[in-house]
Amino acid sequence: MPADLTQVLDVAAMRAAEAALIVGGTPAQELMETAGRALGEWARRLGAGRPVTVLCGPGNNGGDGYVAARHLSEHGVPVTVIAARAPTTPEAMTARALYAGAVQEPEVMASGGVLLDCLFGSGLSRPLPDDLFALLTGLADRHALRIAADLPSGIEANSGAVLNPGLPMFDVTVALGAWKHAHYAMPAAPLMGALRLVDIGVQAVPGAARILAKPRIASPAADAHKYRRGLLAVLAGAMPGAALLSAEAAQRAGAGYVKLLASTRPEGVAPSLVCDVTDLAALADPRVAAILVGPGLGRSTEAVGRLNAALVADRPVVIDADALTLLKPESPGTAPRVLTPHQGEMAALEAAFGLSAIGPRRARALALAVAARAVVLLKGPDSLIASPDGYVTIGPRASTWLSVAGSGDVLAGMIASRLAVHGDAHRAAQEGLWLHGEAARRCGPAFTAGDLAAATGYALSAALL
Numbered sequence: 001m002p003a004d005l006t007q008v009l010d011v012a013a014m015r016a017a018e019a020a021l022i023v024g025g026t027p028a029q030e031l032m033e034t035a036g037r038a039l040g041e042w043a044r045r046l047g048a049g050r051p052v053t054v055l056c057g058p059g060n061n062g063g064d065g066y067v068a069a070r071h072l073s074e075h076g077v078p079v080t081v082i083a084a085r086a087p088t089t090p091e092a093m094t095a096r097a098l099y100a101g102a103v104q105e106p107e108v109m110a111s112g113g114v115l116l117d118c119l120f121g122s123g124l125s126r127p128l129p130d131d132l133f134a135l136l137t138g139l140a141d142r143h144a145l146r147i148a149a150d151l152p153s154g155i156e157a158n159s160g161a162v163l164n165p166g167l168p169m170f171d172v173t174v175a176l177g178a179w180k181h182a183h184y185a186m187p188a189a190p191l192m193g194a195l196r197l198v199d200i201g202v203q204a205v206p207g208a209a210r211i212l213a214k215p216r217i218a219s220p221a222a223d224a225h226k227y228r229r230g231l232l233a234v235l236a237g238a239m240p241g242a243a244l245l246s247a248e249a250a251q252r253a254g255a256g257y258v259k260l261l262a263s264t265r266p267e268g269v270a271p272s273l274v275c276d277v278t279d280l281a282a283l284a285d286p287r288v289a290a291i292l293v294g295p296g297l298g299r300s301t302e303a304v305g306r307l308n309a310a311l312v313a314d315r316p317v318v319i320d321a322d323a324l325t326l327l328k329p330e331s332p333g334t335a336p337r338v339l340t341p342h343q344g345e346m347a348a349l350e351a352a353f354g355l356s357a358i359g360p361r362r363a364r365a366l367a368l369a370v371a372a373r374a375v376v377l378l379k380g381p382d383s384l385i386a387s388p389d390g391y392v393t394i395g396p397r398a399s400t401w402l403s404v405a406g407s408g409d410v411l412a413g414m415i416a417s418r419l420a421v422h423g424d425a426h427r428a429a430q431e432g433l434w435l436h437g438e439a440a441r442r443c444g445p446a447f448t449a450g451d452l453a454a455a456t457g458y459a460l461s462a463a464l465l
């Protein structure tokens with residue numbers, strides 16, 4: 001069976017997957033051999049002839065380092081191996097014994113081209129002791145290129161916690177076998193540099209989280225008309241600018257018809273955007289395929305009424321921004337829902353739904369998804385999507401320029417547009433998150449939310465079948 005390179009595993013699942021490979025006939029030593037050789041090859045290629053210092057710890061991460069060192073030596077690359085601690089696992093001991101070159105004591109301060117950090121990987125359970133922290137940071141300062149084996153040492157694999165403040169930044173992190181949550185979670189993710197993944201044959205783990213893949217979006221069918229492509233109702237509220245931004249993005253994300261619902265026509269409505277001043281009465285139109293409520297809604301009693309009207313209409317709905325602070329367990333409606341909270345809105349929702357707010361973000365998002373019977377897109381630098389049936393999708397690192405006012409309104413518009421096209425909440429959240437990241441990439445630095453909305457069509461074109 002081909003390996004699964006899209007899953008994101010926690011340490012227990014990784015160990016179980018490795019155990020399954022061993023039971024299936026691949027000895028642990030062979031797994032280490034595959035991982036270590038690939039690691040050595042990355043160091044050789046990225047080093048481009050420069051010498052490599054391999055810093056080895058006591059566990060299997062250190063074992064990978066000895067294998068990498070052997071591979072490098074065999075290819076004529078000058079290698080210095082430093083054993084920070086003696087190997088303790090059988091495989092690491094064997095790997096060290098097979099390395100024919102000298103192994104230096106930890107006080108040796110090598111310097112030069114490439115540092116390969118094989119001190120600790122997924123087995124790190126507590127902060128680095130002072131001597132190892134000083135060794136790692138000292139070596140990092142003395143090397144031009146830093147590569148982490150599996151994870152930078154000092155990172156907790158499941159949570160992405162940085163266990164030692166002041167860890168060095170890495171240029172490349174070579175994940176071994178499968179992605180771990182720390183590769184994508186804050187605060188660890190920005191320390192990793194570019195991410196690469198080595199295949200050691202790890203098979204798909206049922207129920208594992210997955211990295212967001214590029215969606216495959218179809219052009220309108222030959223017999224398409226605007227209603228068949230999806231009518232999206234965007235509810236305007238106290239501050240209509242936000243809803244206008246959402247509507248602009250929605251118009252470019254695939255829906256055939258985007259209507260702004262308001263009691264009076266706000267200023268600044270583009271000629272291409274229909275503004276229905278019958279307002280909430282327009283929700284009775286059976287052709288409304290999806291609803292977006294929240295951007296610029298306000299938090300007044302009237303806002304609660306508008307949210308409830310949107311929910312009573314019982315169409316697939318995106319609930320964003322202010323509406324998230326008004327949603328309650330007893331709120332009406334049974335249609336598919338997408339909630340798009342940032343950290344603050346998440347806390348408000350957890351309080352409203354009586355949830356504990358403890359644990360990693362993916363667990364918190366899953367708990368809310370189940371309690372609110374909704375797909376939850378938890379936003380931030382490490383956005384992720386959880387659905388009530390237990391699926392988690394991890395967003396890849398996105399442009400930090402997305403941290404601009406109105407960016408969330410654009411995302412909500414993109415998701416709502418996709419929801420109007422096909423009605424599948426999890427898929428719409430995935431497509432919207434991908435389009436948001438791709439539009440940002442195309443916008444480059446220092447864009448406005450308006451630029452982002454305007455780039456939606458270009459992002460969509462990249463995902464067309």
Ligand SMILES: NC(=O)C1=CN([C@@H]2O[C@H](COP(=O)(O)OP(=O)(O)OC[C@H]3O[C@@H](n4cnc5c(N)ncnc54)[C@H](O)[C@@H]3O)[C@@H](O)[C@H]2O)[C@@H](O)CC1
Nearest residue numbers: 018031032035059060061120121122123124125126127150
């Ligand atoms: N198990 C397998 O089949 C494979 C494992 N691989 C490698 O194995 C790594 C995981 O190996 P391990 O589970 O041995 O874990 P690590 O090599 O990350 O280190 C764990 C060891 O360090 C000790 N330790 C943990 N925190 C410490 C601290 N703060 N200070 C001092 N000692 C500390 C532990 O007691 C244990 O002895 C992966 O990251 C990957 O690099 C790869 O070779 C692929 C195959």
Ligand SMILES: Nc1ncnc2c1ncn2[C@@H]1O[C@H](COP(=O)(O)OP(=O)(O)O)[C@@H](O)[C@H]1O
Nearest residue numbers: 342379380381399400402403405406407408409
């Ligand atoms: N540092 C960052 N890196 C990547 N994406 C970010 C970062 N900060 C925020 N974002 C993204 O930008 C959007 C901000 O949305 P939100 O917080 O609702 O802002 P607003 O209310 O101003 O629209 C979210 O999609 C979030 O994931």
Ligand SMILES: [K+]
Nearest residue numbers: 117120149151
């Ligand atoms: K490491």
